[in-house]
Amino acid sequence: MTSAQTPDLADLVVVANRLPVDRGDDGEWKRSPGGLVTALEPMMRRADGAWVGWPGKPDLDVEPFEFDGTHLVPITLTEEDVELYYEGFSNDTIWPLYHDVIAAPRYRRQWWDAYVRVNRRFAEAAAAVAADGATVWVQDYQLQLVPMMLRELRPDLTIGYFHHIPFPAYGLYSQLPWRRQVLEGLLGADVIGFQRVADAGNFARAVRRQLRYDTKASGITVPQPDGTTRTALAKAFPISIDAESYAALARDPKVQARAREIREGLGNPRKILLGVDRLDYTKGIRHRLKAFGELLEDGRIEASDVTLVQVASPSRERVEAYAQLRDEIELTVGRINGTYDTTGHTVIRYLHHGYPREEMVALFLAADVMLVTALRDGMNLVAKEYVASRIDNRGALVLSEFAGAADELGSALLINPHDIVGMKDTILRAIDMPGAEQGRRMRALRRRVFEHDVDAWSRSFLAALEQARGRTESAAHA
Known part of the structure; x- marks a missing residue:
């Protein structure tokens, strides 16, 4: 049976923790502003595919529906599922472990049991909506068990998995009590994509150490239940953005006017510095504030000359480490502002909420650094x-240099954020950078971002999946 015969079946299925939409208080669905949605939106429009995900609220039971040409398949999560699978295992075990144990991960068997249960629910929903021989693309660390579960349910599928966060070095990964199960789950995919070459290398080393499978170049030989083997590809596919849409907004006279308004609202300082992050301990906001505060304290920048705008959108507020981080950052901002603010000038403008894309582009245009x-x-x-x-x-x-973007954006001023002295020197260099050097560096950066945009990313990953499909079909006919 094909998707043409049964409209509910799709030839391309994306499986992600969240649906690409949010439900407003008025009950209307609106497209989500998140990075993953932005990245996959163009591809899904072209493919007329299906998207399996959680609608974002506990105990929200919604029938599948169409939105902007995509068939959405909601997964219901109970309040307990959200607490154990999402806030617990995904964000209090995997997230800190995979981010170099910046915060201590917690290993709880109850969380793991919920993770297995919920991953199975996602896999079953994807298997039910996929057409014969369809391509299924699983997204990110919340769903690491889905590829193997899908393969067991639907061996006819071509399965891809993309890992949006780092994959840790083996010395850290080996702490995970369920390390073998996670590796086996990921190896259910035909193509396993990572942001950086180093992440793909860390994954391959973990597979060699834990499972003793052969790895050669980007290929991993995976034994099958029938005694045969297949090859899973594990390599870097750096994700990107729809660059032209940002440039188009930057050309909009209303956005440009808003950028001028932002500068005026800040008192037209000589230089505006900008940080835009989810409020997360991995983002280095504390280190950034420490460096900025010391530059003021040392007298290397004048408080009246410079404003730091820090956008910190709310994130995982029910996870204890995040609540503590917010308190610490707000205390630091208050201390610095209390010391250096005047009645006419605020040194740090701290904004604890998210903004629409138009406002973000206006901020980007207003910011010198x-x-x-x-x-x-x-x-x-x-x-x-x-x-x-x-x-x-x-x-x-x-x-x-610890952001994946550093591999591609070599014309930026690269820093080690743990080196506060070095960061201070680099921020000063950025503030004082001559126009000619700004132009030379920015042109090189823009060329890279536009050549390797989100369309190139999705096409390269899907092309790797097509090659995997070809290898499977050749082996079947051999």
């Missing part, structure tokens, strides 16, 4: 969004 100081980040699309928005070829990007 973009600060991306992540302690560990799979990619960091904000760095690319800033670059894409700078149609004037001006501005300076200060970028952590």
Whole structure:
């Protein structure tokens, strides 16, 4: 049976923790602003595919429905599922473990049991909506068991998995009590994509150490229940953005006017520094504030000359580590502002909420220096969004070498965010960067972002899946 015969079946299925829509208080569905949705939106429109995911609220039971040409298949999660599978195992075990144990991961068997249960629910929903021989693309760390579960349910499928966050070195990964099960879950995919070459290498080493499978180049030989083997491809596919959409907004006279308004509202300081992050301990916000505060304290920048705008959108507020982080950051901002503010000038403008894309592009245009100081980040699309928005070829990007974007954006000013002295020197260099150097660096950055946009990312991953399908079909006919 094909998708043409049965409209509810799709030839391309995306499986992600969240649906690409949010339900407003009025009951209407609206497209979500998240990075993953932005990345996959163009591909899903073209493919007329299906998307399996959670609608975002506990105990919300919704029938499948159509939205902007995509068939959405909601997965119901109970309040307990959200607490154990999402807030627990996904974000209090896997997230800190995979981000270099910046915060201590917690290993609870109850959380793991919920993770297995919910992953199975996602796999079963994807299996039910996929046409014969369909391609299923599983997204991210919340669903690492889905590829193997899907393969067991539907061996006819071609399965891809993309890992949006880092994959840790073996010395850290080996702490996980369920390390073998997670590796086996991921190896259910034909193609396993990572943000960086180093992440793919860490995964392959974990497979060799734990499962003793052969790995050669990007291929991993996976034994099958019938005694045969198949090859899973594990390699880097750095994710990107729809660069042209950001450039188009930056050309909009209303957005440009808003950028001028933002500068005026801040008192037209000589330089505006900008940080845009989810409020997360991996983003290096504390280190950034420490460096900025010390520059003021040392007298290397004048408080009246510079404003730091820090957008910190709310994140996982029911997880204890995040609540503590918010308190610490707000205390630091209050202390610095209390010391250096005047009646006419605020040194740090701290904004604890998210903004629509138009407002973000206006902020990007208003900012002279973009600060991306992540302690560990799979990619960091904000760095690319800033670059894409700078149609004037001006501005300076200060970028952590521990963000995946550093592999591609070599013309940025790269920093080690743990080195506060080095970060201070680099921020000063960015503030004082001559226009000619700004132009030279920004042109190189923009060329990279536009050549390797989200369309190129999705096409390269889907092409790898097509090659995997070809290998499978050749083996079947051999």
